Amino acid sequence: MTPAGKLYVVATPIGNLDDITQRALATLQQVNLIAAEDTRNALRLLNHFSIKQKCIAYHDHNENSQSSKLIELLKDGQNIALISDAGTPLINDPGYHLVKQCRAQNIQVVPIPGACAVITALCAAGVATDQFYFGGFVPPKQQARQALFKKLTEQTYTSVFYESTHRIIASLQDLQTSMGAEQTIVIGRELTKTFETFYAGTVADTLDWIQADHNQQKGEFVLIIEGAEKTQEIDQKSIDLLVKLKAYMPLKAAAGIVAETYGVNKKALYQAGIELD
Numbered sequence: 134m135t136p137a138g139k140l141y142v143v144a145t146p147i148g149n150l151d152d153i154t155q156r157a158l159a160t161l162q163q164v165n166l167i168a169a170e171d172t173r174n175a176l177r178l179l180n181h182f183s184i185k186q187k188c189i190a191y192h193d194h195n196e197n198s199q200s201s202k203l204i205e206l207l208k209d210g211q212n213i214a215l216i217s218d219a220g221t222p223l224i225n226d227p228g229y230h231l232v233k234q235c236r237a238q239n240i241q242v243v244p245i246p247g248a249c250a251v252i253t254a255l256c257a258a259g260v261a262t263d264q265f266y267f268g269g270f271v272p273p274k275q276q277a278r279q280a281l282f283k284k285l286t287e288q289t290y291t292s293v294f295y296e297s298t299h300r301i302i303a304s305l306q307d308l309q310t311s312m313g314a315e316q317t318i319v320i321g322r323e324l325t326k327t328f329e330t331f332y333a334g335t336v337a338d339t340l341d342w343i344q345a346d347h348n349q350q351k352g353e354f355v356l357i358i359e360g361a362e363k364t365q366e367i368d369q370k371s372i373d374l375l376v377k378l379k380a381y382m383p384l385k386a387a388a389g390i391v392a393e394t395y396g397v398n399k400k401a402l403y404q405a406g407i408e409l410d
């Protein structure tokens with residue numbers, strides 16, 4: 134029996150073609166077939182790197198039928214590379230059905246990592262990245278958008294979304310409505326491309342900036358929303374000291390001494406002091 138082939142999930146550049154990896158190029162060269170989101174885009178990429186390969190379309194509208202066909206080819210021993218129009222397949226791109234079926238049928242899936250817009254934006258945004266939530270595309274409908282942003286108000290970790298040129302302003306306006314004008318965000322636009330731009334500021338500032346320059350409204354966007362400040366748990370000994378000191382001095386000064394003594398956040402202590410009254 135012929136051993137089954139492997140499915141290679143190959144990341145391609147999100148703008149700058151120099152971001153392709155050696156491993157991606159070697160894989161695209163060596164497989165028997167490339168399943169591509171858009172075969173014309175794939176051919177442009179392959180031509181650029183002088184790679185001659187057979188391509189088959191694999192997109193949102195034929196994922197189910199093509200998956201079965203590709204599984205049969207893999208079982209016959211064919212090695213297949215999956216690519217999307219840009220970046221990492223399956224990250225808001227087709228591929229989930231195929232990878233899931235491969236896993237169910239014990240066909241080896243090999244990731245070939247590379248560019249991905251969410252990670253590219255996060256690593257240069259200057260926001261906390263120890264924990265983050267990736268929400269894919271911002272919902273296209275205003276009601277869903279506002280509801281989603283409202284839910285993020287309490288979230289203490291960074292949130293990241295994809296957004297298109299058509300809705301960036303509407304999304305920012307809804308963000309302002311739901312989270313307030315002072316919410317801090319970062320916009321990553323046209324990443325790795327000639328007109329790459331990062332803008333960090335409050336939603337209100339960002340709206341002013343983007344509305345003042347039509348060029349900044351064009352292209353592809355990653356929207357990063359900073360998490361709310363973490364409220365610190367205050368232990369009992371800090372509270373006890375705060376209560377004692379508060380009887381002899383203003384709350385602000387008392388909170389300062391406790392913060393220095395026990396290394397607790399002064400703002401959180403001050404807030405706790407107000408709640409004690």
Ligand code: SAM
Binds near residue numbers: 226250294296321
């Ligand atoms: N699979 C891709 C990845 O790994 O990032 C994402 C595909 S998704 C269909 C396309 C969206 O990703 C765009 O609308 C945009 O929000 C974001 N995106 C892709 N490339 C980008 C770039 N160069 N700069 C900013 N955002 C980008």
